[in-house]
Amino acid sequence: MITKFTTVYAGHVDLPDRGQDATPANERRYSNEHLASVFEKTEAIAKCMDRYGYDILWLAEHHFQHEGYECLPNILMVAVHLAHVTKNLKIGCGFNITPMWHPLRLAEDYATADILTQGRTVFGVGRGYHTREVETLGGPLLDQNANREIFEEAVEIMLKAFNNERFSHHGKYYTLPPNVPYRGYELKELTLVPRPIHRPVECWQPIVSASPRALDFMVRHDIKGAVGGGAATMQGGPIIAYQQAAERAGKHWQLGENLQLGLHFHLARTQEQAIREIKPIYEEHVKMFAPLGFVPGLTPEQIQAVARRGGWDAAGVPTVEHFMKLGSWFAGTPQQLIELLKGFEERYPGMEHISLSSPLGTPQATMLEQFQWVAEEVMPAFRRR
Numbered sequence: 001m002i003t004k005f006t007t008v009y010a011g012h013v014d015l016p017d018r019g020q021d022a023t024p025a026n027e028r029r030y031s032n033e034h035l036a037s038v039f040e041k042t043e044a045i046a047k048c049m050d051r052y053g054y055d056i057l058w059l060a061e062h063h064f065q066h067e068g069y070e071c072l073p074n075i076l077m078v079a080v081h082l083a084h085v086t087k088n089l090k091i092g093c094g095f096n097i098t099p100m101w102h103p104l105r106l107a108e109d110y111a112t113a114d115i116l117t118q119g120r121t122v123f124g125v126g127r128g129y130h131t132r133e134v135e136t137l138g139g140p141l142l143d144q145n146a147n148r149e150i151f152e153e154a155v156e157i158m159l160k161a162f163n164n165e166r167f168s169h170h171g172k173y174y175t176l177p178p179n180v181p182y183r184g185y186e187l188k189e190l191t192l193v194p195r196p197i198h199r200p201v202e203c204w205q206p207i208v209s210a211s212p213r214a215l216d217f218m219v220r221h222d223i224k225g226a227v228g229g230g231a232a233t234m235q236g237g238p239i240i241a242y243q244q245a246a247e248r249a250g251k252h253w254q255l256g257e258n259l260q261l262g263l264h265f266h267l268a269r270t271q272e273q274a275i276r277e278i279k280p281i282y283e284e285h286v287k288m289f290a291p292l293g294f295v296p297g298l299t300p301e302q303i304q305a306v307a308r309r310g311g312w313d314a315a316g317v318p319t320v321e322h323f324m325k326l327g328s329w330f331a332g333t334p335q336q337l338i339e340l341l342k343g344f345e346e347r348y349p350g351m352e353h354i355s356l357s358s359p360l361g362t363p364q365a366t367m368l369e370q371f372q373w374v375a376e377e378v379m380p381a382f383r384r385r
Contacts, residue, residue, distance in 0.1 A: 001345055001349065001351075001352065001382075002341055002344065002345055002351065002352060002353075002354050002382050003352050003382065003383070004055040004056070004352050004353045004354070005053075005054050005055055005354060005356065005374070005375075005379055005382075006054060006055055006056040006057070006058060006092070006260065006353055006354070006355045006356075007045075007049065007054065007056075007057060007058065007355060007356055007357045007358070007371070008058040008060065008094055008262060008355055008357045009042065009045055009057060009058070009059060009060075009357070009358075009367075010059075010060040010062065010069070010070040010072070010360060011038050011042065011059065011060060011062065011069075011070050011071040011072035012038075012068060012069050012070065012071070012360045012361060012362075013030065013034055013035060013037050013038050013041065013068045013071055014037070014041070014363050014364055015028070015068060015284065015361055015363075018280040018281055018283070018284045018361045019279070019280030019281075019283040019284060020280075020283045020287070020306070020309065020310055020311075020312045020317075021309055021310050022280070022284070022309075024287065024307055024308060024309060025067060025069075025287040025288050025291075025307065026067070026307065028066075028067040028068055028069075029066045029067065030066065030067075030068045034068070035066070035068060035071050038071040038072060039078070041364045042059070042072065042078060042082070043081075043082065043085060044364060044368065045057065045364070045367060045368070045371070046082045046085065046086050046089055046091070047085060047086060048368045048371050048372065049086075049089050049371055050086035050087055050088060050089040052371060052372060052374075052375030052376075052379075053088075053375060053379065053383075054089060054371070054375070055089075055090060055353075056089070056090045056091070056092045056122060056353075057082070057089055057090070057091055057092065058092035058093075058094030058122075058124070058226075058355065059072055059075040059078060059079070059091065059092065059093065059094060060072065060075065060094055060095065061073065061074070061075050061093070061095065061096050061097050062130065062133060063100075063130075063132075063133045063136070063137065064132055064133060064136065067288075069288050069360055070360075075091075075093050075094075075096065076093065076096070076109045076110060076112075076113045076121065078091070079091035079093070079113050079117060079120075079121045080112075080113050080116050080117055080121075083116070083117035083118070083120045083121070084117075088120075089120070090120045090121070090122050091117070091120060091121050091122065092121075092122040092124055092204065093110070093121070093122060093123055093124035093125075093204075094124050094126075094204070094206075094226065095124040095125055095126030095204070095205065095206060096110075096123075096124060096125055096126065097126050097127070097128040097133065097134065097139075098125045098126065098127065098150075098151050098154045098155060099127060099128060099134055099139030099140065099141070099147055099150045099151055099154070100128065100133065100134055100137040100138065100139045101154070103153075103154035103155075103157040103158050103161075103174070104157065104158075104161060104176065104190075104192065106154075106158060107157075107158040107161045107162065107192055108192060108193075110123050110158075110196065110201075111162075111192060111194050111195055111196045112194070114196040114197060114198055114201075115194060115196070115197055119197070119198035122202055122204065123201050123202060123203045123204070124203065124204040124205065124226075125151070125155055125158075125203065125204075125205055125223075126205060126206050127141075127147055127148065127151045128141055128147070129141070129292055129293075129294070130292070134147070148213075148214075149172060149173065150173050152217055153171045153172065153173050153174060154173075154174070155203075155217075155221065155223075156169070156171075156221070157169050157171075157174060157176065159201075159203075159221060161190075161192040161195070162192070162195060162196055162199060162200075162201045163199065163200065163201075165191060165195075166189040166190070166191055167189065167190060167191075167192075168188060168189050168190065176190060177189065177190045200222075202224070203221070203222075203223045203224065204223065204224045204225070204226055204260070205218055205223045205224070205225060205226070206225070206226045206227075206228075207225040207226065207227050207238045207242065207259075208228075210237060210238035210241045210242070212241070212245065215238075215241055215242050215244075215245035216245050216248065216249070218242070218245070219242070219245045219246050219248075219249045219251060220249060222258075224258040224259065224260070225238075225242055225258065225259045225260070226259075226260045226262060226355070227239060227242075227259055227260065227261050227262065228262045228328065236255075236347065236348075239255060239256055239259060239261075239348055239351075240255065242258075242259060243255050243256075243257070246258075253350060254349055254350025255347070255348050255349060255350055255351075256347075256348025256349060256350040256351030257350030257351070258350075259348070259350075259351055259353070260351075260353035260354070260355050261344060261348070261351060261353070261354055261355065262355040262357060263327075263328070263329070263330055263340075263354070263355065263356055263357070264282075264285070264328065264329045264330065264357055264358075264359045265329075265330040265331070265337065265356045265357070265358070265370070265374075266278040266281070266330070266331045266358070266359070266362075266370065267332070267333065267334055267337065267370055267373050267374070268331070268332075268333070269333065270333065271331060271332040271333060271336065274331035274332050274333070275320065275321065275324075275331045277331075278320055278329070278331045278359070279319075279320055280361075281358075281359045281360075281361045281362050282319075282320040282323075282329065282359060283306075283312070283320075284359075284360060284361035285359045285360045285361060286306050286317070287306050287307070288360055289360075290302070290303050290306045291303055291306075291307065295318075297318060298317065298318070299316075301315060302315050302316060302317045305317055329359075334373065334374070334377035334378050337356075337374075337378050338378055338381045341354060341378070341381075341382070342381075356374055358370055358371075
């Protein structure tokens with residue numbers, strides 16, 4: 001049963017133009033002042049969500065994006081600030097890209113945020129998908145096997161550090177502590193100082209490939225999963241696979257339990273208006289994410305087409321209506337959104353979290369309007385219960 005409403009904001013600044021006929025993604029470059037406006041925008045979103053009773057604002061860690069799409073490099077620092085200008089809203093790390101961090105530095109930073117925000121920071125880990133970010137900051141991404149191995153080992157180290165007063169680790173990539181003398185004795189153990197006060201630490205991870213190895217790892221460590229939309233999701237693919245992984249581990253979870261389902265959305269008084277308004281924002285999303293493999297079903301020729309101005313119809317690039325039918329995008333009225341979410345509840349009775357996100361490229365004023373609209377006309381249909 002859906003009871004918690006969240007959003008994912010990856011940190012896009014307001015763009016002067018949007019859509020297939022606007023500036024190509026690789027040609028976008030903005031001044032430092034405009035890129036820094038992401039913090040003012042993030043604060044406005046957080047205050048709006050806090051005022052209207054949302055549960056979590058998920059932020060995403062990204063680096064070096066002069067294009068203006070994802071401009072928050074340190075979401076734990078932002079979480080501490082936002083917790084001091086809001087009252088109840090939790091700030092989620094969606095996600096800290098673990099292969100770019102030393103695991104103990106990330107663990108320390110999260111522990112600090114946990115204490116300073118009085119438990120209102122939600123931990124999250126991910127493997128990354130931008131080569132420019134991960135490879136530049138010392139982690140592998142082109143080598144997917146190494147990326148997975150480092151990610152899993154780092155997460156295990158952080159959980160040890162959170163949950164044990166003293167710990168050590170001897171793995172393929174990390175030996176902690178190193179075997180060195182320290183102040184007259186041989187170093188054998190470490191203590192995270194400070195450890196998070198709110199334990200056990202609630203940890204989330206995106207579900208992308210939904211491979212048995214990935215899901216077994218998550219379930220083994222009680223890591224909750226964030227699932228995006230799409231045909232596989234609506235047919236239950238990763239959601240069923242996560243429940244099956246839980247069964248393999250002897251954990252009898254309801255379908256959808258410990259999962260969050262994500263949906264790009266836009267509301268209007270009629271569905272026709274909503275589709276018209278979301279179209280250029282959807283196209284901006286495709287321009288950004290298709291070359292990274294996050295727009296399913298596109299051919300190499302179509303990916304080349306979205307890097308240029310216009311001509312998408314001739315190349316056969318799918319429209320937003322296509323992805324609305326698959327279930328990963330929504331454009332319509334508040335009542336239609338309620339009906340869609342009620343359908344999710346019937347399919348996935350254990351699911352509590354729904355993430356309704358304004359797509360990348362949505363202006364700040366529109367985002368604030370949309371969040372208010374959801375709070376006033378959609379959330380009451382679920383919160384009254």
